[in-house]
Structure formats: C-alpha cells, structure tokens
C-alpha cells in the first residue's frame with residue numbers, strides 16, 4: 179500500500195495542546211498514514227508526494243478535542259435520552275476522542291461479577307471495532323461491585339480493558355474496599371476515576387473528599403459535581419491533595435468549576451485540569467460541551483484561550499496516557515480546524531473565546547482522514563478550510 183500523506187497548509191494559528199507551549203510557529207502540518215510527521219513553515223517541510231491536501235484558508239488548527247467523561251452504551255445511540263447520533267453531533271463540536279466513565283445506562287446492566295466483566299469486554303470490543311463517524315470511543319469501563327477479587331482485574335486487563343467506570347456508581351461505597359480495587363486495577367494497567375459529589379440521579383450516592391482521597395483514583399471525576407458539587411472547602415482540599423487529573427465537567431456546577439480552576443491556578447496545577455461533558459446524562463447530551471467548557475473557563479477563570487484548549491487536549495492525553503491530543507511527530511493526526519465565529523466580538527479567535535464565545539468548527543480530521551466539514555452545530559466560522567482536488571487537469 180502506498181503511503182497516505184496528508185498536508186494541511188495555510189494554517190493561520192497552530193495550537194499544540196501542550197500547556198508549557200500552547201502555540202507553535204508555522205502554517206503547515208504533515209501526517210503520514212495517520213500519524214503526525216512534521217509541522218512548521220511549509221517552505222521548510224517535505225510536502226512532496228501528498229495524497230491529500232487541506233487548504234486551511236487561514237483558520238486555527240488544534241489537536242482534536244478529548245471528552246474525558248462520557249457514558250456511551252452502544253454504537254451512536256444512548257438510551258439515557260433516547261437519542262441517536264449524539265457522538266456524530268459531538269464530532270461536530272470538535273471532539274475526536276471520548277473516554278467512557280462506565281456504560282452505566284445499559285438497560286438491565288449486569289451487576290454480578292461475571293456479567294459486569296462480560297459487558298465491559300463487550301463494550302471495549304464493540305467500540306474498538308466500530309467508531310461512530312470516526313470518533314475514537316475508549317469504552318469498556320466496568321463499575322466495581324463488592325466481591326471482585328484481584329484476578330478479576332487481571333482478566334479484564336488481559337482482555338483489553340483500560341479504564342474503570344466511576345467508582346461509587348456500583349455497590350462499593352466505602353473508601354477501604356474501593357482503594358483495594360483501584361490498586362488492583364492500577365497493578366494491571368487499568369486507570370480509575372471516581373464520582374465526586376452528591377448523587378447524580380436517584381439511586382446513586384454521595385462521594386465526599388475523604389472518600390476520594392482514601393480511594394486514590396487516577397482522576398478525580400467531575401470535581402465540580404455531577405451535578406451537585408461538594409462544599410467549597412472540600413473542592414479546595416482535593417485540589418491541594420491530588421497530584422493527578424482534576425476533571426471538570428459540563429454537566430456539573432459551573433461555579434464549582436471556576437473555583438476548581440482558580441484554585442488549581444493558584445497552586446500551579448493547571449496541567450492537571452482536564453475536561454469532560456459527563457453526557458449523556460440527566461441533563462442531556464452536549465454536542466458543544468467541551469467547546470463551551472473551554473470558553474467558559476477561559477472567560478471566567480482568567481486563563482488565556484490557548485491554555486484553555488490544552489485542558490481539552492494535551493492535559494487529558496497526558497493524564498490518560500493517550501496518543502492523541504498533542505501536536506508532536508508520532509502522535510495521531512487528529513485535528514479540529516476552527517475559526518472565529520461570524521460576528522463574534524474579539525480581534526482574533528483566541529480573544530473571542532476569552533470573551534466567552536464559541537469558535538466555529540470548519541473541519542475535523544481523525545487519523546489523517548477528514549471526518550466532518552463545516553459544523554452543523556457551532557456558530558458558523560468566518561472562514562472555512564477546504565479539501566484540495568489533487569486530480570490532474572482534465573482527468
């Protein structure tokens with residue numbers, strides 16, 4: 179098979195996803211066979227032999243956005259709100275990777291151990307085999323239940339499971355048991371997250387800061403509540419005492435989100451801030467949820483927009499150990515191309531986001547392939563990228 183070489187030229191602004199250097203010089207990105215190979219000034223790059231060319235028309239390129247917290251069930255359907263194509267709709271909001279925090283909305287979800295393991299392995303396989311509209315859905319996140327033993331986590335890991343569902347959504351509600359299971363999971367390379375805050379829907383429970391700290395998950399799931407947030411002093415305590423992912427979600431408390439961000443900034447921990455939607459949920463599906471979080475946190479949290487985009491890209495990639503979300507040779511060629519929305523105030527796309535406005539998405543690319551054009555969901559972008567026709571004249 180000949181190499182598939184993508185050249186994206188005429189980029190106006192390159193965002194890297196790297197919080198230590200969120201903006202890169204250059205106007206061009208090259209990817210071969212779905213992986214980034216180079217970026218910078220087009221005149222300095224090897225663009226010979228391109229099989230696909232995108233003319234960015236001066237818009238901004240960023241790594242595809244990552245939603246750190248979703249609850250998928252099957253394909254592009256969610257029974258939670260009886261909605262079809264919510265993942266495709268979210269791709270139109272610039273999200274190219276989603277991480278399951280548990281397939282908890284499966285009707286009749288098994289809670290016996292063999293059943294919950296089977297469902298997790300099934301979900302991991304199903305989304306690995308089928309990407310709705312090209313979106314990478316990292317699913318198969320079992321919810322821990324009493325009676326699980328070390329060998330269960332070993333078996334799950336060997337079968338390809340990489341994430342636990344939110345601790346606290348199952349029968350394990352005490353820190354001691356949860357900590358043991360999280361440690362078993364970690365021993366076999368499975369990451370963990372926890373439901374932080376009050377109950378989300380009838381049947382779920384309260385997880386306070388003491389339980390979060392005792393359990394010691396890799397991510398503090400929805401630190402701003404899902405939806406009911408912990409009291410301020412507990413949120414500050416979690417920011418002070420957790421050295422890993424501090425996840426802010428759209429379906430949480432916005433005031434608690436800003437408190438988390440301000441506290442993390444004061445502590446020099448902005449690299450730990452990651453974003454999710456927590457959708458589908460009682461509050462619905464949010465195709466623009468991640469962009470809305472970027473704009474809201476930038477506007478109210480005194481963070482420049484280029485840095486805020488890192489919360490939804492490189493920060494999540496690093497906390498979650500993913501090969502997406504960072505503009506670097508070797509990383510997946512997953513991008514969102516966007517521009518200042520038509521008639522949005524601000525002198526640039528970044529300033530318009532800092533004023534709380536959403537950018538207009540013009541294109542998404544996953545593994546070097548164009549997956550969507552002008553977003554049907556964002557406000558219209560001022561300029562739109564286009565796919566160049568490489569066919570020879572007259573053919």
Ligand SMILES: [Zn+2]
Nearest residue numbers: 344373378404
């Ligand atoms: Zn939750």
